[in-house]
Amino acid sequence: MNTAQLISPDFPFDSNYVEVDGQQIHYVDEGEGDPVLFLHGNPTSSYLWRNIIPYAARQGRAIAMDLIGMGKSDKPDIAYRFVDHVPFVDGFIKALGLKNVTLVIHDWGSALGFHYAHRYPENVRGIAFMEGVIRPMTWAGFPPDFRAGFRMMRTPGLGWVMISGLNMFVEKILPSAIVRDLTPQEMAHYRAPFPSARSRKPVRVWPCEIPIDGTPTDVHDIVSAYSNWLGETQTPMLMFHATPGGTIGPSEVAWCRQTIQNLEVVDIGAGIHFLQEDDPHLIGKQLEEWLGRVFK
Numbered sequence: 001m002n003t004a005q006l007i008s009p010d011f012p013f014d015s016n017y018v019e020v021d022g023q024q025i026h027y028v029d030e031g032e033g034d035p036v037l038f039l040h041g042n043p044t045s046s047y048l049w050r051n052i053i054p055y056a057a058r059q060g061r062a063i064a065m066d067l068i069g070m071g072k073s074d075k076p077d078i079a080y081r082f083v084d085h086v087p088f089v090d091g092f093i094k095a096l097g098l099k100n101v102t103l104v105i106h107d108w109g110s111a112l113g114f115h116y117a118h119r120y121p122e123n124v125r126g127i128a129f130m131e132g133v134i135r136p137m138t139w140a141g142f143p144p145d146f147r148a149g150f151r152m153m154r155t156p157g158l159g160w161v162m163i164s165g166l167n168m169f170v171e172k173i174l175p176s177a178i179v180r181d182l183t184p185q186e187m188a189h190y191r192a193p194f195p196s197a198r199s200r201k202p203v204r205v206w207p208c209e210i211p212i213d214g215t216p217t218d219v220h221d222i223v224s225a226y227s228n229w230l231g232e233t234q235t236p237m238l239m240f241h242a243t244p245g246g247t248i249g250p251s252e253v254a255w256c257r258q259t260i261q262n263l264e265v266v267d268i269g270a271g272i273h274f275l276q277e278d279d280p281h282l283i284g285k286q287l288e289e290w291l292g293r294v295f296k
Helices: 082-095 108-119 144-153 158-165 168-176 184-191 198-209 217-230 250-259 280-294
Strands: 016-020 023-030 035-039 061-065 101-107 124-132 237-244 263-271
Touching: 016 082, 023 082, 035 108, 082 108, 082 217, 101 108, 108 124, 108 217, 124 280, 144 158, 144 168, 144 198, 158 168, 158 198, 168 184, 168 198, 237 250, 237 280, 250 263, 263 280
Parallel strands: 035 061, 035 101, 101 124, 124 237, 237 263
Antiparallel strands: 016 023, 023 061
C-alpha cells in the first residue's frame, strides 16, 4: 500500500479557544494527564500534527495550539516577529494552567519551545523536536536547495510579492519540502488560513526572522542563549531527523548528539522538512513509546 494512503487528511478533533492578550487562540485538546504541547511552525497549524496527536493522547493530554495569526487563531494587525509570538505562547500555557509540560516542537515552534524551556525549565519535563532551530545559522550553512529562495523572501518588496501576493510558501515551499505528494484535501487545509495577501503577513515575516549571520540581532541573541542552554540542561529530549533533512541535516544531527546530554535520536528515513507529513505514524509510535518509558 502506498504510504500516502496511510496518512489521513482528516482533522477529527473538536476546536477549543482560549483568550490570550485579547485574542482567541485555537487549540486541540485530547486525552488526559500531564500535558504534551505541540507547537507548529511556518506556514502550518495544528493540522500538521493530526496523525501524531492520537499517539500522544494515549500517554497524556495532547494539546496542539495554532500560533497567533495562523490556523484558526485570531489574526490581529501586529508585526508577527518572533518576539511578538512569544507572549502568546507563554500566555497560552499560563491560561490553560499547564504544568509539567512535554514540548513536541517543529520549525519556528521549536524556537518558541526551546526559548520557553530555557526561561521556565522547572515547568518542562521533556522536549521532542524535529527540523528545528537549534542554533544561529549562516548563509554558508543554510540548506542549499532553499538558500536562493530565502534570500529573495528576505528582500523587501520581492518577499511581499512571493509570499503575500503569490502565496509561494504554501503553494511551493511546503509541498517541495515533503517527500510524498500532498493530496488536494491536505493542500486545502493548509491554504484555508491564508486566503488573502493581508492574512499571509505571519507567513511573510517568519523567513525574515531566521537568525542568519547575526541578523536579526534580537532573535540571534535569543537563539544563541537557548542553544547554549541545550548543552547544559539534563532535560530528556527526543530528536527525529530524516534524509536529506532540511534545517537538521547530518552536521546538525552530529551537533545535537555531541551537545545535548540526555538525548535520544530517531532516524525516520526519507524526509525533508515537514516530517510529520512523510511518516507521522513512525513519529507517533516512537513519541508514544518515549513518553511512556521516560516519564511514567
